[in-house]
Amino acid sequence: MKTLFVRRFAAVVAVVIAGILSTAVPAQARLGTGTVLLSTSATLPPELEPLATGTRVTYVTTAIDGTPIPATGLVLTPKTGKTDKTVVWAHGSTGLADQCAPSSNMDVFWPEARAAIAKLLQKGWTVTAPDYPGLGTPQDHPYLMGMSEARSIIDSVKAARALDATLSTQYVVDGHSQGGQGALFADELAPAYDGGLVLKGVASIAPVSNAQIFAPLVPGTPGNGYLVMGLYGLKAVDKTFNPNTVLAAPAKQKTSVLRTGCLYEILDAYASLTAEQLLNGGALPQPVLDELALYVDPAQSAPSAPILLVQGTEDEAVPYGLTAGALLPELQAYDQPVEFVQVDGADHDGAVFATVDTVADWIAARFG
Incomplete structure (x- = not known):
């Protein structure tokens, strides 16, 4: 108490x-x-x-x-x-x-x-x-x-x-x-x-x-959660960016863990997703990669x-x-x-x- x-x-x-x-x-x-x-x-x-x-x-x-x-x-x-x-x-x-x-x-x-x-x-x-x-x-x-x-x-x-x-x-x-x-x-x-x-x-x-080299390597790996966190980090500084525009439906269904868990819970939640289950089309659009690189x-x-x-x-x-x-x-x-x-x-x-x-x-x- x-x-x-x-x-x-x-x-x-x-x-x-x-x-x-x-x-x-x-x-x-x-x-x-x-x-x-x-x-x-x-x-x-x-x-x-x-x-x-x-x-x-x-x-x-x-x-x-x-x-x-x-x-x-x-x-x-x-x-x-x-x-x-x-x-x-x-x-x-x-x-x-x-x-x-x-x-x-x-x-x-x-x-x-x-x-x-x-x-x-x-x-x-x-x-x-x-x-x-x-x-x-x-x-x-x-x-x-x-x-x-x-x-x-x-x-x-x-x-x-x-x-x-x-x-x-x-x-x-x-x-x-x-x-x-x-x-x-x-x-x-x-x-x-x-x-x-x-x-x-x-x-x-x-x-x-x-980020231009690193981020494309992540989708479909046990490090999926890092990329999701990175997208929400970008959202924190660019209010016009919405991670839901690039996250695939299976990934969007798991975003509550970002509020309820910490690192290992987040990594565990996303670890099994394929690239296509993580991101629409299995990859980040180039403009998002460019913006990540600018800040990261x-x-x-x-x-x-x-x-x-x-x-x-x-x-x-x-x-x-x-x-x-x-x-x-x-x-x-x-x-x-x-x-x-x-x-x-x-x-x-x-x-x-x-x-x-x-x-x-x-x-x-x-x-x-």
């Missing part, structure tokens, strides 16, 4: 905050991005409880169109050996609904995220873990819309500094899958958006990229800080060739250094587990 009350209270607070932020007064004249609207003590996973004190925050970020909106996340402060540096952990896919926010649902605080964050805390770094807009707040979640993720990633650092004045302006972003993609977008956005913060580097593990693909503009790109060779969710053969040369075309780490035999989550030390050491060098 207590948990239900807390969730309902938090939902009411979020609605009130959204109403305040949606008024016609310019955002900067009211509350700057990263302003903490609400903070409460957070229960952490058992792997992290001995290492950190957790605070769940609701803070101000912006939608892609610049509208101020609330976002939620965690700020984890090391219990011992604390430095003045901050690292953002940008999580992989969890779902679309409010119950899929990792800051309030330990079931989607994935094991690989816990392992990565534990290593960061052991280095003495404060860790922010944003949920992304629409997870735990009233808006629809713009799943895989990179500039949405990037804003909440950067603003989570501002929120941490609002809580802890000893934190410096230096930060690094460490992300996996959806979060790896968001980390790369943050690298592009930072100079124009972070307001005096100093981004020292971005570690991106198995990031989503190149990193490396469309220059990064502002060095990049560590990590990819497992046996990744079942983000193909190795997509990262090594397409994204890597796209990033290398810019001036920032890109270090590529190939993890032989590692699957999607295994690449995180296998490189917790490698990533932490690389981050330490950036701060050093």
Whole structure:
């Protein structure tokens, strides 16, 4: 009963905050991005409880169109050996609904995220873990819309500094899958958006990229649910787009799971559909692919800080060739250094587990 009350209270607070932020007064004249609207003590996973004190925050970020909106996340402060540096952990896919926010649902605080964050805390770094807009707040979640993720990633650092004045302006972003993609977008956005913060580097593990290549490979595979979520993510930023215009009837019959379930329930619901049962004609129309690429693909503009790109060779969710053969040369075309780490035999989550030390050491060098 207590948990239900807390969730309902938090939902009411979020609605009130959204109403305040949606008024016609310019955002900067009211509350700057990263302003903490609400903070409460957070229960952490058992792997992290001995290492950190957790605070769940609701803070101000912006939608892609610049509208101020609330976002939620965690700020984890090391219990011992604390430095003045901050690292953002940008999580992989969890779902679309409010119950899929990792800051309030330990079931989607994935094991690989816990392992990565534990290593960061052991280095003495404060860790922010944003949920992304629409997870735990009233808006629809713009799943895989990179500039949405990037804003909440950067603003989570501002929120941490609002809580802890000893934190410096230096930060690094460490992300996996959806979060790896968001980390790369943050690298592009930072100079124009972070307001005096100093981004020292971005570690991106198995990031989503190149929708024109990737999306056509998905229909008829166990990853069908990712594509459905991506279409609803597009709908969140383009109100003229209706996923029902491209989803086939069997797929449309399953869309209630997007509201009632999280990642694995969504994947299970769509896994058995053929390409023709998923999409009208078995494929996405080219204009939809073009628009997805516009919002989903990193490396469309220059990064502002060095990049560590990590990819497992046996990744079942983000193909190795997509990262090594397409994204890597796209990033290398810019001036920032890109270090590529190939993890032989590692699957999607295994690449995180296998490189917790490698990533932490690389981050330490950036701060050093």
